[in-house]
Amino acid sequence: LILENQLVKALAREEFEVHYQPQVDVISGQVVGAEALVRWRHPEKGLQPPANFIAIAEETGIIEGLGAWVLQKVCQDIRQLTRDGYRIPRISINLSARQFRQSDLVEQCRNTIRSAGIAPAYIELELTESTIMKDIDIAVGMLRQLNALGVRLAIDDFGTGYSSLNNLKHFPIDTLKIDKSFVRDIPGDRDDEAIVTAIVALAKSLELEVVAEGVETREQLGFLKRLGCEIVQGYFFSRPLPFEGFREYLKGK
Ligand code: G
Ligand code: G
Ligand code: MN
Ligand code: NA
Numbered sequence: 001l002i003l004e005n006q007l008v009k010a011l012a013r014e015e016f017e018v019h020y021q022p023q024v025d026v027i028s029g030q031v032v033g034a035e036a037l038v039r040w041r042h043p044e045k046g047l048q049p050p051a052n053f054i055a056i057a058e059e060t061g062i063i064e065g066l067g068a069w070v071l072q073k074v075c076q077d078i079r080q081l082t083r084d085g086y087r088i089p090r091i092s093i094n095l096s097a098r099q100f101r102q103s104d105l106v107e108q109c110r111n112t113i114r115s116a117g118i119a120p121a122y123i124e125l126e127l128t129e130s131t132i133m134k135d136i137d138i139a140v141g142m143l144r145q146l147n148a149l150g151v152r153l154a155i156d157d158f159g160t161g162y163s164s165l166n167n168l169k170h171f172p173i174d175t176l177k178i179d180k181s182f183v184r185d186i187p188g189d190r191d192d193e194a195i196v197t198a199i200v201a202l203a204k205s206l207e208l209e210v211v212a213e214g215v216e217t218r219e220q221l222g223f224l225k226r227l228g229c230e231i232v233q234g235y236f237f238s239r240p241l242p243f244e245g246f247r248e249y250l251k252g253k
Helices: 003-013 054-060 062-083 105-116 130-135 137-150 165-170 190-205 218-227 241-252
Strands: 016-025 033-042 046-048 090-094 123-128 152-158 175-178 210-211 230-234
Touching: 003 033, 016 062, 016 241, 033 062, 033 218, 033 230, 054 062, 054 090, 062 090, 062 105, 062 241, 090 152, 090 230, 105 123, 105 137, 123 130, 130 137, 130 152, 137 152, 152 190, 175 190, 190 210, 190 218
Parallel strands: 033 090, 090 123, 123 152, 152 175, 175 210, 210 230
Antiparallel strands: 016 033, 016 230, 033 046
8 A cells, every 4th residue: 555655646746767678670780669668766765667566556557547657758758859850769668458458548549649749650569468368359459449540569578478379360460579588598498499489480471570578698689680580679789778868879870
């Protein structure tokens, strides 16, 4: 209850921040995307990662207000980059299951994107397999409405859940994100090598973009490159950066 109250106050006081982790196309070297990751700038305890507050925000429903704030902040930041003449990469926003079931989600996305005056295709929504699979019929309807808005859709942590391949074919999604647990021990771990190889092949045959997460080493990068996985995200290129740092990163590219 204490944390719940603190989160409500933190939202009112605008103590949250959105950080951006670049996604790099290893062929062109360009930043083609970024993942928006929320943090809480706690007045005494300093910067808090999502692990310290997202679960409570979900249980209490605060995630709905927080999610609306994150979407608005990302749209404003994109607007700012556009004004300053940057080539804008698409920005991926994580949605929790609770947000995905929100009755006004589509409306909220439409309104927020429209008010910011940005192209919807700059926004990508990340959903996990379990979020989608909870109620597949409702999920497909929601995915179609979001797709019709013009935002992009990604499946996060792909491989850790259980979307049947048959379902996958019918979802209007754009991107598969390979979970970092599969990337950690490649090259070397035969099982993980096989899983990553299969996901990249699947993405290619379904004509989906594929993004590998958690890339930390040159060896991991080399393995992914040889498979034809061209977009990577991870500490090898950059940690998640505050907006100003992200802007500097874009400038250097
Ligand atoms: O940045 P970090 O690795 O600590 O993020 C951990 C997890 O927190 C992410 O994988 C994601 O699932 C969740 N997360 C981060 N930002 C957001 C957000 O804005 N909304 C929601 N719903 N989850 C987020
Ligand atoms: O949405 P998701 O839970 O996948 O968020 C990705 C998380 O992974 C973020 O919390 C981010 O801070 C973290 N992350 C990003 N790059 C790396 C990396 O190279 N290695 C590891 N271990 N974690 C990373
Ligand atoms: Mn994610
Ligand atoms: Na992920």
